[in-house]
Amino acid sequence: xxEPIRIRPARTHDVAAxxxxxxxxxxxxxxxxxxxxxxxxxxxxxxxxxSPDGEVIGCGALHVMWEDLxxxxxxxxSDAWRGKGVGHQLVEHLLDDARALGVSRVFCLxxxxxxxxxxxxAVMADxxxxxxxxxxxxxxxxxxxxxxxxxxxxxxxxxxxxxxxIRAL
Numbered sequence: 001x002x003e004p005i006r007i008r009p010a011r012t013h014d015v016a017a018x019x020x021x022x023x024x025x026x027x028x029x030x031x032x033x034x035x036x037x038x039x040x041x042x043x044x045x046x047x048x049x050x051s052p053d054g055e056v057i058g059c060g061a062l063h064v065m066w067e068d069l070x071x072x073x074x075x076x077x078s079d080a081w082r083g084k085g086v087g088h089q090l091v092e093h094l095l096d097d098a099r100a101l102g103v104s105r106v107f108c109l110x111x112x113x114x115x116x117x118x119x120x121x122a123v124m125a126d127x128x129x130x131x132x133x134x135x136x137x138x139x140x141x142x143x144x145x146x147x148x149x150x151x152x153x154x155x156x157x158x159x160x161x162x163x164x165x166i167r168a169l
Contacts, residue, residue, distance in 0.1 A: 004052070005049050005050060005051055005052065005057065005058075005081075005085075005086060005089060006049070006050045006052075007047050007048070007049055007050075007089055007090060007093045008047065008048055008050065009044070009046070009047060009048070010043050010044075010046035010047065010048045010059065011043075011048075012040065012043060014043075014046070014048050014056060014059075015036060015039045015040060015043065017048075017056035017059070018039055018046065018048075018056075018059045018074070018076075019036065019039065021056070021058065021059050021076040021077070021078060022034070022059075022074060022076050024079070025076055030111055031074060031076060034074075042061060042063065045061040045062055045063050045073070046059055046060070046061045046074070047059065047060055047061070047062075047090055047093050047094060047097070049077070049081075049086045049089060049090055051081070056078075057077060057078045057080070057081040057086055058075075058076060058077040058078065058081060058086040058087065058089075058090050059074060059075070059076050059090070060072060060073070060074060060075040060076070060087075060090040060091065060093075060094050061073040061074045061075075061094070062094040062097050062098055062101075062106075064101060064103065065107070067102075067103075068102075068103060068104045068105055069103065069104075069105050069106075069107060070098045070101070070103040070105075070106050070107070071106070071107045071108060071109075072091065072094050072106060072107070072108040073108075075087060075090060075091065075108075077090075087115065088118075088119070091116075091119050092119075094106075095119070095167075095169065098169060099169055103169065104168060104169050105166055105167065105168055105169065106121075106166065106167050106169065107124075107164070107165070107166050108121060108164075108165050108166075109162045109163070109164055109165075110162060110163055110165060111162055111163070113163050113165065116165050116167075117165075119167070120167045121165040121166060121167040122165060122166065122167065123163055123164070123165055124164040124165060124166050
């Protein structure tokens with residue numbers, strides 16, 4: 001029996017590996033490239049998938065947007081490990097993190113609609129998934145992910161072709 005992969009919180013020395021995982025997906029415009037400082041600033045949101053020999057083979061982040069709402073972000077798996085359940089394990093850990101924080105809904109913006117459907121996400125039919133008071137509060141955020149969730153015109157170039165999906169926990 002082979003050893004299972006391990007999911008753990010990200011550490012500062014993982015930032016280079018996160019950037020390496022994201023780079024080819026950013027080149028394909030599947031994920032947004034970020035400055036190194038942005039990864040350090042959001043490091044506590046990340047989970048890392050490690051192979052049995054300690055290689056970083058995947059990453060994903062959970063970003064809390066509001067009392068009841070969080071976003072799965074920057075979900076990436078190395079080419080060599082794609083299709084082997086790494087993304088599945090990362091998403092399940094991130095959903096567990098959301099539950100532990102008291103979040104009741106998780107959002108994602110993705111090209112991988114079928115993958116997220118298998119994890120209980122559904123395409124957002126209602127483009128106003130928050131009440132007007134929360135919407136006006138979220139408008140004050142400087143976070144691009146919040147703007148993407150709100151489907152603001154200024155982020156449309158970032159989201160072309162992506163599907164907004166949500167899951168209740």
